[in-house]
Each structure stands twice: as structure tokens, then as C-alpha cells.
Amino acid sequence: xxxxxxxxxxxxxxxxxxVALTIGLTVATMALAVPGGILLALMRLSSNRFISNASLxxxxxxxxxxxxxxxxxxxxxxxxxxxxxxxxxxxxLVALVLNVxxxxxxxxxxxxxxxxxxxxxxxxxxxxxxxxxxxxxxIPQAARRILPVVASTWIxxxxxxxxxxxxxxGELAYTAMQIRAQSFRVLEMLTxxxxxxxxxxxxxxxxxxxxxxxxxxxE
Amino acid sequence: xxxxxxxxxDNWRFLASGFGVTIALSVISAVTSIFAxxxxxxxxxxxxxxxxxxxxxxxxTMRSIPVLVVLVWIYFAFPIIxxxxxxxxxxxxxxxxxHIAPYASEIVRAGIESIRPGQTRAGxxxxxxxxxxxxxxxxxxxxxxxxxxxxxxxxxxIKDTAIATVIAVxxxxxxxxxxxxxxxxxxxxxxxxxxxxxLLLFPVTRVVDRLYQRLAHLGRS
Numbered sequence: 390x391x392x393x394x395x396x397x398x399x400x401x402x403x404x405x406x407x408v409a410l411t412i413g414l415t416v417a418t419m420a421l422a423v424p425g426g427i428l429l430a431l432m433r434l435s436s437n438r439f440i441s442n443a444s445l446x447x448x449x450x451x452x453x454x455x456x457x458x459x460x461x462x463x464x465x466x467x468x469x470x471x472x473x474x475x476x477x478x479x480x481x482l483v484a485l486v487l488n489v490x491x492x493x494x495x496x497x498x499x500x501x502x503x504x505x506x507x508x509x510x511x512x513x514x515x516x517x518x519x520x521x522x523x524x525x526x527x528i529p530q531a532a533r534r535i536l537p538v539v540a541s542t543w544i545x546x547x548x549x550x551x552x553x554x555x556x557x558x559g560e561l562a563y564t565a566m567q568i569r570a571q572s573f574r575v576l577e578m579l580t581x582x583x584x585x586x587x588x589x590x591x592x593x594x595x596x597x598x599x600x601x602x603x604x605x606x607x608e
Numbered sequence: 609x610x611x612x613x614x615x616x617x618d619n620w621r622f623l624a625s626g627f628g629v630t631i632a633l634s635v636i637s638a639v640t641s642i643f644a645x646x647x648x649x650x651x652x653x654x655x656x657x658x659x660x661x662x663x664x665x666x667x668x669t670m671r672s673i674p675v676l677v678v679l680v681w682i683y684f685a686f687p688i689i690x691x692x693x694x695x696x697x698x699x700x701x702x703x704x705x706x707h708i709a710p711y712a713s714e715i716v717r718a719g720i721e722s723i724r725p726g727q728t729r730a731g732x733x734x735x736x737x738x739x740x741x742x743x744x745x746x747x748x749x750x751x752x753x754x755x756x757x758x759x760x761x762x763x764x765x766i767k768d769t770a771i772a773t774v775i776a777v778x779x780x781x782x783x784x785x786x787x788x789x790x791x792x793x794x795x796x797x798x799x800x801x802x803x804x805x806x807l808l809l810f811p812v813t814r815v816v817d818r819l820y821q822r823l824a825h826l827g828r829s
Contacts, residue, residue: 453763453809454802455770458781462802465794544671551674552771562676569684579685583677590672 396574397581407564418485426493451491460484464556481553500531540597615791626783637704638765645712667710679703683775700772715757719750759816
């Protein structure tokens with residue numbers, strides 16, 4: 390077995406671009422999925438049955454599907470259903486946002502529901518509107534409980550971005566596997582890919598543990 | 609847009625056997641992960657210190673590396689070091705277990721730690737050994753509390769088996785890709801498979817939710 394680790398260093402520019410795209414995709418997805426999750430959670434808590442059920446079905450549907458299937462589905466069905474050609478990156482973003490928004494919606498709903506009803510009633514009794522009570526009393530308290538869960542979702546999302554390599558989005562996994570195919574340096578490139586993910590993911594996992602310790606609800 | 613369902617009716621046996629592989633792989637890897645998780649958690653809590661440090665490192669590593677990377681590495685890179693090749697199914701089973709076992713171990717650890725320390729002290733006070741306390745007092749209570757979370761491990765395993773398509777395990781996702789590619793009917797095939805996965809996963813998550821509600825109060829001390 391002769392190994393040639395130079396292949397990793399020689400392809401550093403491509404790999405770093407892959408890293409940048411992985412990070413970019415994670416940040417962009419979360420930036421869209423937090424408002425998406427808030428919207429879905431508020432819809433779910435709405436008193437209008439139709440709106441509430443629409444949110445429920447949407448969330449349950451996407452929470453009960455493998456993400457890789459949603460990515461394939463978005464890749465093949467979106468262009469036909471909408472008659473617009475999306476780039477692979479946009480397709481990946483749509484699939485990831487659909488998935489993560491659903492998880493976030495459940496997180497936010499559980500967070501809001503965990504604030505005792507008395508808080509809302511007290512705010513209403515003081516003459517606040519429902520909207521004021523929600524945004525000034527309930528949500529600020531719920532946010533503290535939600536933060537650790539969103540941090541865990543963040544890690545999952547960071548790892549799940551590797552799945553969009555199946556539709557040829559040039560993030561880290563795709564880039565590394567392309568170089569592997571061109572150079573036939575299988576062990577070197579796949580190990581380098583794992584190490585690069587580890588270097589990024591390990592500190593994040595530790596940070597999430599710290600957030601859980603600091604903000605986690607203890608009963 | 610015209611819909612043509614003939615690729616599905618023509619290939620239903622092919623897809624059904626893929627569905628079988630998905631169920632077999634997910635159930636087996638969930639079971640192996642739960643057992644491995646139990647061992648990891650007990651060694652971390654009661655084993656020698658150096659082993660605990662090593663296992664913590666392993667658990668955190670698996671939390672930071674995508675399952676796709678683990679599967680691809682086991683299937684393509686590991687044989688180069690070891691000199692043996694696995695069939696895809698076994699590579700997927702090993703990869704999925706390596707990846708899911710740490711999650712199961714965290715569930716086990718949380719379950720055991722949720723039993724109040726007073727029970728351990730009481731056991732020690734009446735002269736039981738640590739092993740007896742674990743077997744007769746802690747685990748019977750903790751396992752009931754862990755049951756719903758083990759259900760979540762199963763849903764996780766079902767979703768992760770779809771990723772095993774990248775190493776050509778002949779499960780549902782891979783079969784769907786094959787049929788879609790041959791028939792040029794990706795919309796019908798992927799939509800159908802989407803419904804299938806939903807019908808498989810939704811009852812499991814419903815049962816898990818029910819278990820959480822039914823069992824949450826049991827084993828409370």
C-alpha cells in the first residue's frame with residue numbers, strides 16, 4: 390500500500406472552496422429556516438383550524454421523510470412543477486430549508502408551549518394585546534429554552550449539507566469525492582474529507598454541549 | 609404534465625424488495641446500535657478512566673462527522689487498509705451502527721443518570737454490589753424511561769438507511785434511483801417512494817409519541 394498525501398495539499402484550493410460552500414449552505418439554510426420555523430409555529434398556534442392544520446401537515450410530512458429523498462425530489466420535481474430551471478445550489482437550499490424549517494417549527498412550538506399559560510393570561514389581564522403578550526412576554530422567555538435545541542439542529546444541518554453532494558452541489562463532500570475519482574487516491578481523499586468535517590464539527594459539538602449546560606432547562 | 613405510472617407497476621417487485629432491504633437494514637442497525645450504545649454508556653460510566661476518555665472522544669467525533677462520510681469511508685477507504693472488501697449491506701450496517709450507537713449511548717446515559725442517586729446509596733447501604741445495583745435497581749427503571757427514545761433511534765435508522773444508497777446498498781432509495789434512471793420518469797417514481805417512506809415513518813413516530821405520553825410517568829421516582 391503506497392500512500393501519497395500530497396494529493397490533499399495539491400488540491401487545497403478546491404477543498405477550501407468546498408469548505409466555504411458547506412459553511413455558506415449551513416448559514417444560508419439556517420437564516421431562512423429560523424423565520425420559516427417561526428412562521429410555521431405561529432400558524433400552528435393560530436385559532437384558525439385551516440391554517441393550523443396546514444402547518445401541522447407540512448411539518449409532519451417533512452419530518453417523516455429522509456432528507457436525501459427530499460433533495461432528489463426537489464431536484465427532479467421542482468423544475469417540472471414550476472417550469473423554472475433552478476441551479477443545483479438553489480435546489481439544495483430549498484430542500485434543506487423545507488427539512489430544517491419543519492424541525493425548527495416543532496422546537497419553537499414546544500418552546501412557546503412550555504411557558505406557563507398564566508404568563509399569557511397575566512399579560513392579557515394587564516391590557517396587552519395577544520400580539521404584544523406573545524412578542525414581549527412569551528417569546529423572550531421561550532427563546533432561552535429554544536436556543537440549545539436550535540444549536541443541536543445546527544449541528545445536524547451542518548452534517549446534512551453533505552447529502553446535497555448527490556445532486557452535484559460542489560460542497561466539501563462532493564469536491565473531495567470528485568478529486569478522489571480523478572486522482573484514484575481513495576484512502577487519502579476520503580480520510581482528508583473526514584478530517585476536514587471533524588475539524589469543523591468537533592468544536593461546534595463542544596460549543597453545543599456548553600450551550601446546553603448554560604441554557605438547558607433543568608427540572 | 610402527463611403522468612405515467614407504468615414504471616411503478618412494471619417494477620413493483622424490484623421496488624418491494626428494496627423496501628424489504630430498507631426495513632431489514634434499519635431494524636438490524638437500530639438493534640445493534642442500541643446494544644452497542646448500552647455497552648458504550650456503561651463503559652463510560654463504570655469503566656476505567658482512560659477508556660471513558662477514549663469513548664467520549666469517539667462519541668463526539670461521530671457527532672461531528674456526517675453519516676455519508678462514515679459510510680463512504682467504511683465502504684471505499686477501509687478495505688484499502690484492511691485488505692478485505694465488505695458487501696455494501698454489511699458496510700452499511702457497520703457504518704450506520706458506528707454512527708447511531710453514540711446517540712443510543714447518550715440516551716442510555718441520560719436514562720441511568722435520571723434515577724436519583726439516593727437509590728444507589730440505599731442499595732449500597734443494604735450491602736449490594738455496584739453490579740447488583742445496576743442490574744436490579746437502576747436498569748429496570750431506566751430502561752422503561754429509555755424505551756420511547758429507542759423508538760427515535762429506529763426512526764433515525766430508517767432515515768439514515770436512505771443515505772446508504774451512495775454505497776449502492778439495494779434498498780428502497782437506491783432502487784428508486786435505478787427505476788427513475790431507466791424509465792426517465794423521476795417525478796412519478798420519487799413521488800411514489802416519498803409516499804412509501806412517509807407511510808413507513810409516520811406510524812413509527814406516532815407510536816413513539818404515544819410511548820412518550822404513556823411511559824413518561826412510569827418509572828418516576
